[in-house]
Amino acid sequence: MDSTTRKGLKPRLDKTLHYASTLWRRQRAYWRRSVVRSVDHAEVNSKLDGEAHWSARFGFMLIMSAGIAVLGLLLSSPAVVIGAMLISPLMGPIMALGFSLARFNLPEAKLSLTTLGIGVAAAVGFCAVVVYLSPLQAVTPEILARTRPNFFDLLVAIFSALAGAYAVIRGRGETIVGVAIATALMPPLAVVGYGLATLNGTVFFGALGLFMTNLLAIALSAAVMAKVYGFGTAMSDRSTRIQTIGVLAIFTVLSVPLLFSLHQIAWEALASRLTREAIGAYFGPDARVSQLEMDFSAEPIVARATVQTPRRRYDADQQISARLRARLDEPVAINLAQVLVDSDATLKEREQRELEAAKRAQGESLRKATEADAQQVAAELAILGAQSPSSVNVDLARRFASMTAEAMPGIRLPAWRALEVRVAVRHPGWTVMVIPPVGQLPLIPFDEGTATLSPKGREAVVDAAWALRRWGITTVLVNGRVASGEADSGEARDKLAEDRAAAVAAALKDRGIEVASRSATSGAIQNAAEDEYGRSALRSVELVPDTLAEAPSVAR
Secondary structure (H helix, E strand, O other): OOHHHHHHHHHHHHHHHHHHHHHHHHHHHHHHHHHHHHOOHHHHHHHHHHHOOOOHHHHHHHHHHHHHHHHHHHHOOHHHHHHHHHOOOOHHHHHHHHHHHHHOOHHHHHHHHHHHHHHHHHHHHHHHHHHHHOOOOOOOHHHHOOOOOOHHHHHHHHHHHHHHHHHHHHOOOHHHHHHHHHHHHHHHHHHHHHHHHHOOHHHHHHHHHHHHHHHHHHHHHHHHHHHHOOOOOOOOHHHHHHHHHHHHHHHHHHHHHHHHHHHHHHHHHHHHHHHHHHHHHHHOOOOEEEEEEEEOOOOOEEEEEEEEEOOOOOOHHHHHHHHHHHHHOOOEEEEEEEEEOOOOOOHHHHHHHHHHHHHHHHHHHHOOOOHHHHHHHHHHHHHHOOOOHHHEEEEOOOOEEEEEOOOOOOOOHHHHHHHHHHHHHHOOOOEEEEEOOOOOOOOEEEOOOOOOEOHHHHHHHHHHHHHHHHHOOOEEEEEEOOOOOOOOOHHHHHHHHHHHHHHHHHHHHHOOOEEEEEEEOOHHHHHHHHHHHOHHHHOEEEEEEHHHOOOOOOOO
16 A cells, blocks of 8 residues: 555544544433433432341341252252242342442442352351251252353343343332342352252352352443443542453453353263264164263263164164264263164064174174284193194184194093183183094983983083084984883883983984984893993993994993
8 A cells, every 4th residue: 555545544534533433422421411310329329228238138038048949959940949039139239239339339349248248158058058958969950050150151140230230220120130130149059058068069169150250240240330320420530441441351251261161061062962963863763862961071971872762783882982983073982772662573583683793793803803812712722621732723814713632531521512611701702612532422321211311411412412513423323222120021121222212312413413323222232231331331322423333332
């Protein structure tokens, strides 16, 4: 911009400033002449001087208001809390304090502060006694709402104070406006008493901060309103400037932390909304989020929710948590309780498909196990099975471990099967297989004279089927046997032996083992061997793997 242009702009700027200054002076003159002179300053000052003094009426009404407020907070009843506002006398001394600040009347300000201090102490003490004696001491939503002051609370206090000062100056609706002022002060005061009685520092200091913020905001806003209506005009310009700067500084100091608090509350509300939306979107339109609780103090943030859904989703927690992390840029731990609300016939089928899909996904993740995991499984199998490490084969990709056991004196099939189960339990996600030494299968014992499998016999069938599967054998020969004295005739003996073989064959078939042939050992062969092996060895069924089939032996 050249000098000629600057010279042309300066006269226009000077003319604009002169016009604005003239308009401002005229508006001030009009305000003083038409508005300020219409106010009876002496009458207002006289009325406020009376409100600044402590009185029995003020103390009684304040105590009653505090008692009703704290009961409403304990019951979480907004209606009861509002009832406490209707009888609160806090407006009088607070307005007297604000107007005394505007007039720079320090004795009256001191008197008002004394009245407020005594009243506040009495109210807090009474609320603390009520809470201490009350059987209800849980923190309710109404109490929590007064423990986190924010910028909106400051605005409520300012608007209430402006309305209260106007009502005092114009003499209209003081009682109704007093309810608004009490709304900003009495509930926080009652919560301070609650925090004192329960020794809850978070509640105590949070509510105390809200009360002090509102008290300062109301008093200073009333002072500003009084100044606007001509109270304190006798002060010098210097005192007025100091007063104005002080008020602005205090409002600035109050506003900055409250703005940060409001920003945090707004972010928490956004996070709660996005969490509810993410849960609803994941489960679909047929589901409903019936309850959601957010714990923002935890690290990471914890969201607990109850979802009513027609089908269960087994990977919901991880999927929703990943989506929220992308949207909020904060880790969120999801803890869902899924309540099934659909009872149609396809529900179990859908659940089974999702369960299988979840297992497959889990299997994919388990394949990423480290080499240390594989070494630990191999070492455990070798040590517990008293085998050399070379006898253990490990497939890290499939998380599979197998061991070919060597014959050891005194170690039978149940011990090898127990080893397999023990290692599998200690390493979830791994498939563990112990291949026992190939040899004769255990006899399947029966009780005297019966063809029904006993618990011991059923366990022997389980061991035998397990060993056959580990050996890769799918068919066996079944030979039923009867001890002497179990049957009255040869025909009855053959029938009992056949029934025993049939019972074992059916049990093996249930476990995937086919029976190639079923027979009964002749009485002559068994009677000949009974003296050598005892009768109990003959009350049994003998199993012979089909691939190793040979002439049935009499006994072990």
